[in-house]
Amino acid sequence: MTRAGLTAQRLTQAGAELADEVGFDQVTVSALARRFDVRVASLYSHVRNSQDLRTRIALLALEELADRAAEALAGRSGKDALTALADVYRDYAHEHPGRYAAAQLRLDPQTAAASAGVRHAQMTRALLRGYDLPEPDQTHAVRLLGSVFHGYVSLEMGGGFSHSAPDTQETWSRTLDALDALLRNWPPR
Amino acid sequence: MTRAGLTAQRLTQAGAELADEVGFDQVTVSALARRFDVRVASLYSHVRNSQDLRTRIALLALEELADRAAEALAGRSGKDALTALADVYRDYAHEHPGRYAAAQLRLDPQTAAASAGVRHAQMTRALLRGYDLPEPDQTHAVRLLGSVFHGYVSLEMGGGFSHSAPDTQETWSRTLDALDALLRNWPPR
DNA sequence: ACATTTGCCTAAAGGTCTTAGGTAAATACA
DNA sequence: TGTATTTACCTAAGACCTTTAGGCAAATGT
Numbered sequence: 001m002t003r004a005g006l007t008a009q010r011l012t013q014a015g016a017e018l019a020d021e022v023g024f025d026q027v028t029v030s031a032l033a034r035r036f037d038v039r040v041a042s043l044y045s046h047v048r049n050s051q052d053l054r055t056r057i058a059l060l061a062l063e064e065l066a067d068r069a070a071e072a073l074a075g076r077s078g079k080d081a082l083t084a085l086a087d088v089y090r091d092y093a094h095e096h097p098g099r100y101a102a103a104q105l106r107l108d109p110q111t112a113a114a115s116a117g118v119r120h121a122q123m124t125r126a127l128l129r130g131y132d133l134p135e136p137d138q139t140h141a142v143r144l145l146g147s148v149f150h151g152y153v154s155l156e157m158g159g160g161f162s163h164s165a166p167d168t169q170e171t172w173s174r175t176l177d178a179l180d181a182l183l184r185n186w187p188p189r
Numbered sequence: 190m191t192r193a194g195l196t197a198q199r200l201t202q203a204g205a206e207l208a209d210e211v212g213f214d215q216v217t218v219s220a221l222a223r224r225f226d227v228r229v230a231s232l233y234s235h236v237r238n239s240q241d242l243r244t245r246i247a248l249l250a251l252e253e254l255a256d257r258a259a260e261a262l263a264g265r266s267g268k269d270a271l272t273a274l275a276d277v278y279r280d281y282a283h284e285h286p287g288r289y290a291a292a293q294l295r296l297d298p299q300t301a302a303a304s305a306g307v308r309h310a311q312m313t314r315a316l317l318r319g320y321d322l323p324e325p326d327q328t329h330a331v332r333l334l335g336s337v338f339h340g341y342v343s344l345e346m347g348g349g350f351s352h353s354a355p356d357t358q359e360t361w362s363r364t365l366d367a368l369d370a371l372l373r374n375w376p377p378r
Numbered sequence: 379a380c381a382t383t384t385g386c387c388t389a390a391a392g393g394t395c396t397t398a399g400g401t402a403a404a405t406a407c408a
Numbered sequence: 409t410g411t412a413t414t415t416a417c418c419t420a421a422g423a424c425c426t427t428t429a430g431g432c433a434a435a436t437g438t
Contacts, residue, residue: 004386041386045384
């Protein structure tokens with residue numbers, strides 16, 4: 001009876017794939033066990049519980065996203081950088097809907113602070129250097145960009161923009177134009 | 190043995206309250222049965238299944254939100270209207286986190302088309318009359334506003350803006366300033 | 379070759395969802 | 409007011425998911 005070679009890492013990876021296939025909320029310890037052709041209880045040596053598994057998938061997604069973002073931002077600035085970063089989020093969500101949903105998982109402050117989430121904020125800040133806003137406004141802008149990226153992708157994926165006329169690609173591109181214009185022309189207090 | 194007086198309506202209402210207390214994803218047929226001090230199976234005469242229950246709660250939340258929005262928009266225009274509508278979403282999410290999460294539930298096209306969701310889009314369009322954008326851009330703007338409102342609220346509630354310096358109220362107000370400026374000065378193609 | 383570790387197993391208990399079929403309370407009707 | 413019908417809630421039961429406890433055999437170290 002040869003062993004399956006389970007690992008927290010392999011489970012997390014497979015869990016991420018499963019999430020993309022059936023949705024993050026359908027990722028279950030049982031389904032994962034089936035995928036490895038192994039008894040359910042066996043997973044509990046590698047992963048504390050269901051919540052732990054989900055958290056690991058979320059952290060994986062945050063890392064992957066941050067890596068993509070870092071690569072996309074390298075050597076770009078201004079609107080170029082803005083578009084590149086925005087597309088990273090949108091494309092990732094389209095390619096990996098389950099992982100993207102996982103990245104939205106609410107983490108406890110401890111875990112969040114140690115996650116790649118902080119890199120995301122740093123990169124958005126880096127992007128804003130091209131627009132040179134005074135300090136308090138920079139934080140506001142970081143939050144605004146985060147809101148638009150996340151909100152847009154989340155509504156688009158949720159079907160919120162379906163059945164209406166102009167296609168979403170066009171809106172996306174106009175939205176980025178608008179954001180660029182806004183950042184270049186940031187309204188003072 | 191007197192009866193409990195179950196109804197799809199009462200179950201939905203209680204489900205919404207439960208959602209606000211313990212989170213939308215913790216709303217379970219069992220928990221609801223406990224709350225009415227009734228056997229679980231009894232609920233299935235009033236609600237088709239768990240998914241049906243969730244959908245009803247989502248529709249309730251969408252209605253409540255649309256009603257609030259309609260009232261807030263009455264007699265306002267321009268930035269006044271923008272702020273009022275934005276605050277409706279944000280306040281509702283703070284007061285009723287579970288219901289707000291429910292309103293995000295993905296509905297099948299049929300149900301979505303018959304829901305109060307369409308009123309939301311109409312109201313956002315009405316708001317934009319004060320800024321008079323040409324038609325294709327109006328749709329883009331509707332989507333942008335939806336993205337910002339939803340994205341901001343969702344990140345704020347998810348703790349995404351926690352532990353950073355300027356308080357979120359300040360960012361919110363500056364975000365609305367920025368959106369107003371953007372709409373008044375919408376970048377052409 | 380033997381001892382230890384550890385990976386996966388069986389067993390079992392508790393929770394949720396859902397269907398099928400029964401009983402008693404409410405309501406309608408004579 | 410007594411009887412018939414409807415309907416609200418119940419018990420029973422099967423299927424699936426989670427989690428813990430304890431066992432055996434495969435891998436690993438000496």
